[in-house]
Amino acid sequence: MTNTKNSYGGLARFFHWAIALLILTAFALGIIGDNMPRNAETVDTLKTLYSVHKTVGVTVFILAVLRIIWAIVQPRPVPLHPEKKLETLAAEVMHWALYGALVVVPLSGWVMHAAEVGFANIWWPFGQGLPFVPKSEAVSHAAGAVHGVAVFVLLGAVVAHIAGAVKHVVIDKDDTMARMTKGVSAGDASTSSHSLIAPLAGLGLWVIVIGGALAGNAMAVETAAAPAEVEATQDEPSGIMPVTDAPEWTVTDGRLSFKVAQSGAPIEGVFDTWNAQITYDVDTGLGTVSVNIDTTSLTLGSVTSTAKGPEFFNTDAYTTSIFEAEIARIENGPAHVATGDVTLIGQTVPVLLEFDLQVDGTAAKMTGQALLDRRDFGMGQGYADESTVGFAVDITVELTAQRAE
Known part of the structure; x- marks a missing residue:
C-alpha cells in the first residue's frame, strides 16, 4: 500500500484514479448543466445535475487533501529521466499546480454554495454551510470569481498531465504510466531527491491565480457600486406629471x-x-x-x-x-x-x-x-x-x- 523510491503504492494509485474519474464526472455534469435550457420542464433535472456536481466536487476536495497528506509523508518515486532537468522540473511544477487545483476548485465552489442560498443542495453526508463562511453576496461572488478562474487552470493542468503521460508511453516508451497503473518498480533509487523549487513554484502560481481573481472581482464590485444611472428610455413616455414647482x-x-x-x-x-x-x-x-x-x-x-x-x-x-x-x-x-x-x-x-x-x-x-x-x-x-x-x-x-x- 505504501510508496517506495521506485514505485507508487496501492493507496497512492487509488487516490490518483479515483480523483481522475471524479474530475471527469464533475466536468461532464457542469458542461451538461450549463448547456441545458432553463425552464419548468428541466428544473428538476438541473437540480439533480448540480447536486451531483457539487457533491462530487466536495468528495474530490476531501480525497485531494488526503492525497496531498499521503504524498508528503510518503517517499516520492524518483524521476525516470533525471538527466532531463528542465523537463523534470516542469513536470513537477505542473504536478504541484494540479494538487493546488484539486483543492482550490472544489473548495471555492463549496464556499460559493455556503455563502448563498444554493439552487441545488449538496447531498448527505456533507452539509450546506461551512464554518466561518457567512451568508453573503460579496463572499459568494468572490468565491465564484476564484472558482471560475481556477476551473480553467485545472483544465489546463489536466490536459498537460495527460499529454505528458502520452509522451512517456508513445515517445519515451518508459514505465511512467506502468508505475501508476500497475505499481511497477522503475528508476534509479540512488538519484538525487526532488527539488523544493517545484512545490514553491506551484504555490506561487496559485497565489497569483487567486489574487488575480479576487482583484478582478473587487474591480467589478467597485464598478457596480457606482451610483446607478441609465439613460431614460424614450419608448414609453411618462404618464405621471411632475408636481408643479416641486424641487x-x-x-x-x-x-x-x-x-x-x-x-x-x-x-x-x-x-x-x-x-x-x-x-x-x-x-x-x-x-x-x-x-x-x-x-x-x-x-x-x-x-x-x-x-x-x-x-x-x-x-x-x-x-x-x-x-x-x-x-x-x-x-x-x-x-x-x-x-x-x-x-x-x-x-x-x-x-x-x-x-x-x-x-x-x-x-x-x-x-x-x-x-x-x-x-x-x-x-x-x-x-x-x-x-x-x-x-x-x-x-x-x-x-x-x-x-x-
Whole structure:
C-alpha cells in the first residue's frame, strides 16, 4: 500500500484514479448543466445535475487533501529521466499546480454554495454551510470569481498531465504510466531527491491565480457600486406629471433589490443599473417618481441566467422596466406612499410602494418596500405552484438623494 523510491503504492494509485474519474464526472455534469435550457420542464433535472456536481466536487476536495497528506509523508518515486532537468522540473511544477487545483476548485465552489442560498443542495453526508463562511453576496461572488478562474487552470493542468503521460508511453516508451497503473518498480533509487523549487513554484502560481481573481472581482464590485444611472428610455413616455414647482432630487446612491422564495428558501436579487427622476415638495409632502431599471443588470445568486430567461424577466426581449408613481406623505411623519404602475416584460400592473423618508436640509434618505406577485406579469407560468419558485416578490428600495439648487 505504501510508496517506495521506485514505485507508487496501492493507496497512492487509488487516490490518483479515483480523483481522475471524479474530475471527469464533475466536468461532464457542469458542461451538461450549463448547456441545458432553463425552464419548468428541466428544473428538476438541473437540480439533480448540480447536486451531483457539487457533491462530487466536495468528495474530490476531501480525497485531494488526503492525497496531498499521503504524498508528503510518503517517499516520492524518483524521476525516470533525471538527466532531463528542465523537463523534470516542469513536470513537477505542473504536478504541484494540479494538487493546488484539486483543492482550490472544489473548495471555492463549496464556499460559493455556503455563502448563498444554493439552487441545488449538496447531498448527505456533507452539509450546506461551512464554518466561518457567512451568508453573503460579496463572499459568494468572490468565491465564484476564484472558482471560475481556477476551473480553467485545472483544465489546463489536466490536459498537460495527460499529454505528458502520452509522451512517456508513445515517445519515451518508459514505465511512467506502468508505475501508476500497475505499481511497477522503475528508476534509479540512488538519484538525487526532488527539488523544493517545484512545490514553491506551484504555490506561487496559485497565489497569483487567486489574487488575480479576487482583484478582478473587487474591480467589478467597485464598478457596480457606482451610483446607478441609465439613460431614460424614450419608448414609453411618462404618464405621471411632475408636481408643479416641486424641487427635483438627484439620487446619489441607492440599492434596488428583491427577495423571492426558491425551493422554500428566500433568495435575493439585485438590479445594479437604474435611475430615478424624482420631484418632491417637503412642505406639501407631494411629488412624483419615475424609475428606469435595466433588467439585464440583474443578479440572482446561482439562478441568474434562469431569471433572465424567457420564462421570467426575458431580458433578450425586454431590457427595461419602468415604475411611475405619485408620492404622498401620510400625516406629518416620515411615512409616505408612492401609488402608480410598474411595467415589466410588456405588462403594466398597479403597485403601492410604502416608504419612510428622512429629509435633512437638501439631503434625503428613503427606505421602502412593495409586494408584487410574479403571476400578474405572466412570469414563470410553467411553475404553477410555489414548490420551486414562490409567487410573492418582496421589493426593497434604499436610496439617498440631493435636492437640486
